[in-house]
Amino acid sequence: MRRRSLLLSVPAGLVTLAACGNDKADSSKASDSGSPSAAAPSAAPSPKIVSGPLPAITAGTKFGEKPTVAKGSGAPSKDLAVKTVIAGGGRTVAENDYIQANYLGQVWATAKVFDNSYDRRTPLVIQLSRGSIIDGWRYGLVGKKVGSRVEMAVPPTWGYGPQGNTQAGIKGTDTLVFVVDIENSFNAKSSAKGKDVPQNNADLPKVGTNTDGAAPSIDVPKAAAPKNLVAEYVIEGDGPVVKAENSVLVQYKGVLWDTGKEFDSTYKRHALTSFSLQQVVKGWAQGLTGKKVGSRVLIVIPPSLGYGDNPPPNSGIKKDSVLVFSVDILAAM
Template sequence: MRRRSLLLAAPVGLLSLAGCGDDSSGSDRGSPSAGTESPSSPPKATIVSGPLPEVTAGTGFGQKPTVAKGTGKPSGNLAVRTLIPGSGTAVGAGTFPQVNYLGQIWSTGKVFDNSYDRGRPSVFQIGVSQVIQGWDQGLVGKKEGSRVELAIPPELGYGEDGRPESGIQGTDTLVFVVDIVHVFTEKDAAKGRTVRQSDPALPRVGTKSDGRPPSITVPRADPPKKLVADYVIEGDGPKVKETDGVLVQYRGLLWDGGKEFDSSYAGGRPTALYLQRVGVKGWAQGLTGKKVGSRVLLVVPPSLGYGKDGYQGVPGNATLVYSVDILALL
């Protein structure tokens, strides 16, 4: 089980974006993207340049930092400073930055969370209240390749209740150092080794990696009775576990007639979802074991899709065809 990140702002966020997969109280019944939120507009914080504690070691981008304890009284505003400027894509509301980070308490210097020791960056959606507001507002506009330091007052962190189980009191200002490794946008796509599609009885999926919806051609034949989960492009990232969350781009078509009924491309951004919470069981079974960076053809029989009742835009007993680009683990 992967440790829950402390960045998540509320119990609902912990449930949907914690990556632990230990919630069994239902699933996202609709499309695989069910539950994805649109950018919201929380109250605007005043952003100042300091004070901020000194980073005393691990000062290079990607290095685990050591940060001094805060001295004096922290600002009541959101303090943000770019320690290392990047030149890549800027973080925007609704984008998914991939980051390494370390968080500690201003007054004590106690580290309460860091991704460096977990061995891989984390991915969060910014600007939709899925993380604490200090992140939602302090990281917008910062570019890929940047290292950013933030001092976040309680009202933009965990509020007056704090997180006592993590040693965070309701009066604590939080200090973060954040390395923005990548910013996932609608332009991201699978990249890897193209795998030959030689079975004429299966749909053919386009292999262009230009961020546009890939073509899907469904044959005029009876659909397979069992789940199909085949590589179209095989990436070289880690394998997806059944308890993982994934960041994906996808299209969904009906086998009968080839009509598109669902697509993340239509929303203009990738979709974050957790395999144990997706209503289409064929996703959980088909993507488990596949590598990050891959494009996968899923052919989902009714028993692993929407069954005899169907769902919005999907008739009962429909076989579903998906192209899924696995961009990252959450």
């Protein structure tokens, strides 16, 4: 298990923390537990991947449209059936990448839809890693390209197992059919994308504007720290505006105002992180709300909106520290 991000290791009383064992917040916002993200770690063997059988998509056949899928005909394969219905031209998805995707899931034998993100108008953002998502997705989507529509028939072994998912109406014998539109993917090299914004205030830290996946520099001035929250664009993206109730997928680096010393970084861990803005210190929640996806944001957090006099143990953060962050907002959900 990866060590928990400092951003989620916030003392009780500063923010409300969801119960979690690592640095991944629930990013699905699914309507029920039939979401493909609702999966426990699996010991199932790697599946054989076959091309069918798969039921026909009878309506909503374009990428991004909510599909209508026929009932399965005959017995489904006992292997994992995967077909690229529409081939995209974007980057190739790898295991442990995060993907942003719209999807519909239904039961093979009945065509009963148990979950879909199209009606919620909020794509799923999830990591294709063991324990984060059902194995059918983890094996079936790796190697596909962004912009692709993929149809899969997932037997119980690589779905919810013999226990099924009673809350979603899925039996332990049900093969599940998914249509997945892969809108984007992200990995540890992902960065902000947009236009550089002038950093003309000499009293504020200057943040590097490289977008090569390496950690940006943060140069803290020899000046008194601001007493109020600072949240300014370094690179302004053109994505949707982040809302207070959103979860976000980010790259970030944090340093101390007093010393410029780095105390936390996703770049150093080579791992993105996702979390709800209701799970982090107030400075993060307030600083990212209203900013555009795709942006790099400088956030300077005074103690009253950070960790105050109760910083995380062994974090290198002293009491009443002013914190400086560079945050790349990769996705919001």
